[in-house]
Amino acid sequence: MDSGNFIMLGHGHNNSAIAWESFAHPTDTWLPGMKMWKGMKLTSSKSSLDPAIGIFSIGMYMSPGKSQLVMVYNKTVPYFSSGEWTGYYFAKIPESEGQKTIEMSCVRVSPASIYYNLSISPLDQTLYILGRLLFSENGELQLYYWMDNNRWSMRWSTYRSQCSDYEICGPYGLCNTNDLCTCVQGFTPKNKSQGWWSSGCVRRRPLQCSATEGTTDGFQEAKNQYLSVKKAVVYNNEQTQQGCRTACLNNCSCTAFAFAISDPPVCRLWFGDLFGMRVSSEGQSIFVRLAASEFPHVTSEHSNKAHALPILLSSAASFFVASAFLSAAFILWKRQRMRKKTVEEEVPMSLKKFTYKELRIATENFKHNLGSGAFGSVFKGTLADSTPVAVKRLEGSTQGGKQFRA
Secondary structure, three states: OOOOOOEEEOOHHHOOOEEEEHHHOOOOEEOOOOEEEOOOEEEEEOOOOOOOEEEEEEEEEEEOOEEEEEEEEOOOEEEEEOOOEOOOOEOOEHHHOOOOOEEEEEEEEEOOEEEEEEEEOOOOOOOOOOEEEEEOOOOOEEEEEEOOOOOEEEEEEOOOOOOOOOOOOOOOEEEOOOOOEEEOOOEEEOOOOOHHHOOOEEEOOOOOOOOOOOOOOEEEEEEEEEOOHHHEEEOOOOOOHHHHHHHHHOOOOEEEEEEEOOOOOEEEEEEOOOOOEEEOOOOEEEEEEEOHHHOOOOOOHHHHHHHOOOOOOOHHHHHHHHHHHHHHHHHHHHHHHHHHHHHHHHOOOOOOOOOHHHHHHHOOOOOOEEEEOOOEEEEEEEOOOOOEEEEEEEOOOHHHHHHHHO
């Protein structure tokens, strides 16, 4: 059909009845005229190059007298909702109201049966604009419309940080300020070949959970971290950080603790695998439990005395050792200085970073398209100080990201 709906008609006496239609079985795209009923959902692609089913989905959620669109990660973890339908737009997606050419509507067939519809309006009596909603491989809802230069252009997006709400980095994965996954210190990726490291990280060395001197597990401090307090157990009877540490250490299932100096002090313990850690300016110090072997240079006073070996050096031998040490230190210093000088000559060190929000404002929400390349589109923009800029937005290719940074 001209609407984009792929229809299969019946046969025999009922050859005009619809036997199957693509609008009832959407993938990642929502076209005008397609009704989004409860139970239906859009599912992201695995990547821009792989149309297989991805890990994000969005569908209608209904409660008595209320309805909203809910985005879900990995089939079970809600990470964003559109907010309730106000009668004109979704509370958390104000862009869905009055887009002049493209807007959303809610049709209530009965109190328990409603659907959302994407509609378009003509700019004038002769011009009709095509529009579509895309649920991207990154779990964003994006509105596109057809441009005069015969290409799709994004009008708005429900962009949110990949680290915001869902556990995309897996167990013991840490989401940093660049929306990239790394592992907590003492851990290594379980499967480096998987995108976003969704399988998480594993310990480099197993925990000992032993009270034997020198083999007791330790804790590595991770500063400025956010970790869901909903999954923590609060121990209000612990009034000091040392007491909180001991409470965690004495329980083999405790994997991390945090202590807040407040009134009263709050001791939080986490049990089992850690999920959803991310770097945050509003975070706190999280102490992650590691095996004693992860701290090779930390030993007790008793252990130092037990393992200390008397070493006797003659004055000649002492002089030789000192001379060798100074020579090695000088050579190392000279090499580092030459390497640093080479790097400074080859790499500019004053590159400014911009947030996604700053670039979106500078380009008026990526309004003026200047053209496109192999891995994305270029948009005209103006910074706050009136400096004209060209902003390239990458579109899904990992190789493109590497070339762009190069």
